[in-house]
Amino acid sequence: MSGPSALWCAGHAMRETVPMRYLMLIAPASNRAYAQGADRLAAAELAICTHARTEVEVTELAGVGYLRFATEEPLSAAQLLIVARQSTFLALFELTAEDLLRPVPVPAATLFDDDLLTIPKYPGKTNEQFTRLLVNITLAAVQRPAADTPWTVLDPLAGRGTTAAVALTLGLNAAGVEGDQKSVEAMSAFWKTWLRRKRLKHSADMSPVRRDGKSLGRRFDATVQPPDAPERPRLELTVFTGDTRQSAKLFGKRRFEAIVTDAPYGVVHGASTDVRGVSGKRDRSPAGLLREAIPVWASQLKPGGALGISWNTHGLTREELAEMMAGAGLEALQDGPWLRFGHRVDSSIQRDVLVARRPIDQNEQ
Ligand SMILES: C[S@@+](CC[C@H](N)C(=O)[O-])C[C@H]1O[C@@H](n2cnc3c(N)ncnc32)[C@H](O)[C@@H]1O
Numbered sequence: 001m002s003g004p005s006a007l008w009c010a011g012h013a014m015r016e017t018v019p020m021r022y023l024m025l026i027a028p029a030s031n032r033a034y035a036q037g038a039d040r041l042a043a044a045e046l047a048i049c050t051h052a053r054t055e056v057e058v059t060e061l062a063g064v065g066y067l068r069f070a071t072e073e074p075l076s077a078a079q080l081l082i083v084a085r086q087s088t089f090l091a092l093f094e095l096t097a098e099d100l101l102r103p104v105p106v107p108a109a110t111l112f113d114d115d116l117l118t119i120p121k122y123p124g125k126t127n128e129q130f131t132r133l134l135v136n137i138t139l140a141a142v143q144r145p146a147a148d149t150p151w152t153v154l155d156p157l158a159g160r161g162t163t164a165a166v167a168l169t170l171g172l173n174a175a176g177v178e179g180d181q182k183s184v185e186a187m188s189a190f191w192k193t194w195l196r197r198k199r200l201k202h203s204a205d206m207s208p209v210r211r212d213g214k215s216l217g218r219r220f221d222a223t224v225q226p227p228d229a230p231e232r233p234r235l236e237l238t239v240f241t242g243d244t245r246q247s248a249k250l251f252g253k254r255r256f257e258a259i260v261t262d263a264p265y266g267v268v269h270g271a272s273t274d275v276r277g278v279s280g281k282r283d284r285s286p287a288g289l290l291r292e293a294i295p296v297w298a299s300q301l302k303p304g305g306a307l308g309i310s311w312n313t314h315g316l317t318r319e320e321l322a323e324m325m326a327g328a329g330l331e332a333l334q335d336g337p338w339l340r341f342g343h344r345v346d347s348s349i350q351r352d353v354l355v356a357r358r359p360i361d362q363n364e365q
Contacts, residue, residue, distance in 0.1 A: 020074050021095035022083075022104070023059070023066040030088040033127040034343045039065045041133065042088040044337035048137045049082050061101075068095075077107060084109040085170065087132035110169040111226040111235075113198065117165050120190055124159060124274060126262040130310070131162045133341075134353060135170065138260045138308030141333055141355045150235065151257035156244040156297055161187040161237075163260050168235050171226065175256065176239035177247045179276040181218060184241045188220040191237075201225035201234075209240065209250075216250070217241035243277050244293050248300055255302045263290060263311040265349050287316040291324055298328035301358040308355040310341075314348065321354050330356035 024046065030038035039058040046067055047056045059068045075083065083092055084106035093101040117128040135153060142151070150172050155163035158176030160183045167174040178184050188206045195202040204222040208215060222237040240250040264274040266286045275289050290311070297307055307330060311321065322332040333355050341353035 019070045019072055021068070021070050022075070023061070023068050023093045023095055023101060024083060024086065024089060025091040025093065026065050026067065026088045027090040027129075030129060033129045035345060037343050038088060039067070041341055041343060042086065043067055044340035045088075045133050045137055046083070046086055047337040048140045049086065050079075051140070066093075075104075080104070080106045081109070085132075085136060087129045087136060111171050111229065111232075112169045112200075112224075114169070116169060116194060117162065119194070120160055120162075122160060122186070126159065126162045126310075128162055128166065131166050131260075131262065134262070134308050134310055135163065135166045135258075135260050137338075137341075137353070138258050138306050138355055141306035141308070141357050142257050143304040143357065143360065144257055144302065149233065152236075152254075153258045153260055154247075154251075154256040154297075154300065155261050156247045156259060156293065157261045157263060158187075158239055159183055159262075160190070161239065163262070164237055164239065167260075168224070168237065171232070171235070173236045175237070175251065175254075177242055177244050177250060178239060179241070179243055181241045184218065184220055184239055187239065191220075191222055195222070195224060198227075200227060209242075244289070245277070245296055247293075248296050251300065254300070255305070256300055257302055257305045259297050259301060259305070259307045261297075261309055263309055265312040266315050267312070267348050285315045286311060287320065290316065290321065294324045294330075295328040298325075298330050298358060301330075303358055303360040306355055306357045308353065310351055310353045312345075312348075313342070313350045313352050318352060318354060322356075325354065325356040330358055332356040 026039055026042050030042065034041055043056045043058050046069070054069045054071055057068045059066050083089060092104040092106055094104050096102055152173040152175055153163060153167040154175040156177045158164060158178040161176060164174035164176055185206065188204065192204045195204055202222060202224040206218055206220050209217050209219050218241045220239045223234040225234050226232050242250055264286045266275055275286050301307060322334065325332045338355060343351055345351050
């Protein structure tokens with residue numbers, strides 16, 4: 001997959017063009033992911049994915065929410081695919097000169113059936129629609145040349161693999177690290193059943209990881225041939241069990257175009273939280289973990305690659321997180337639509353999103 005930056009250039013200056021007006025219908029289920037404000041997040045996501053080359057406005061027609069935007073020329077197939085892949089996309093219409101809605105067909109957004117994302121249900125799962133948003137905007141921040149092989153998205157706090165599943169459905173390779181071995185085992189069991197049931201050409205195996213005669217945990221590896229696309233390479237997934245701060249050791253020299261993760265929320269369950277392995281008082285807060293993990297993750301990014309994190313702002317401010325990113329040599333994207341993703345999940349979780357890019361050093365590529 002190449003960077004989408006060139007896709008949205010609207011028209012060519014010298015020509016007289018009639019602007020095209022579009023309305024994207026937002027899926028009604030979106031509010032489940034965000035309590036409220038789904039349309040605001042959707043507008044920010046679309047603005048970022050179109051590289052802000054078009055103003056995106058939230059609007060209502062007969063009580064139904066849409067995103068409204070205009071382009072100088074009809075959307076190309078590549079641009080339609082970007083719209084179809086929006087996390088809240090339901091349908092696209094052209095607003096005609098007579099102010100009527102004309103349906104616009106869009107290409108298939110994903111390579112695999114959506115039940116890869118919707119069947120797994122478990123406590124601590126990141127909403128799949130929100131995960132799609134996080135993946136979309138992080139990929140939009142990547143500045144890398146087009147490649148012959150698919151990009152890889154790493155989720156270093158992988159849980160049972162929602163980010164990995166989103167990445168694969170978009171035609172990308174996926175990788176992960178997760179501290180809870182049971183989660184990786186559950187992911188492996190689900191994927192094996194799902195791949196078999198869908199009759200896809202695949203391999204899927206859980207195996208021990210040993211270095212210098214010592215057991216380091218386990219890994220789940222899978223490959224899958226996208227259906228109806230024999231010309232595409234098999235997509236690959238690797239998830240290690242282990243502490244995320246060991247991610248660079250586990251993956252060795254491998255580097256990633258994008259790292260996308262939903263950080264533990266630091267919400268107390270009994271005596272502990274969903275933050276693993278950070279000692280002392282900081283145990284309950286994800287801040288201690290992120291402070292130690294972000295430099296490791298930054299070292300795993302290719303130049304021009306991007307890191308997208310969602311986190312609970314109760315306990316860690318945007319400024320603190322941006323400082324951690326800067327300390328690891330990353331440039332946080334902190335203007336316009338990038339600042340419009342804050343939303344309430346429940347009484348103890350106020351979630352926000354921060355994306356940062358590893359600068360391209362002229363000496364390295
Ligand atoms: C918010 S959850 C992510 C859920 C995931 N996106 C999903 O949908 O399954 C955060 C995850 O981080 C994991 N975690 C917390 N501390 C960790 C650590 N030090 N190393 C590795 N994983 C850790 C937790 O076990 C949990 O699965």
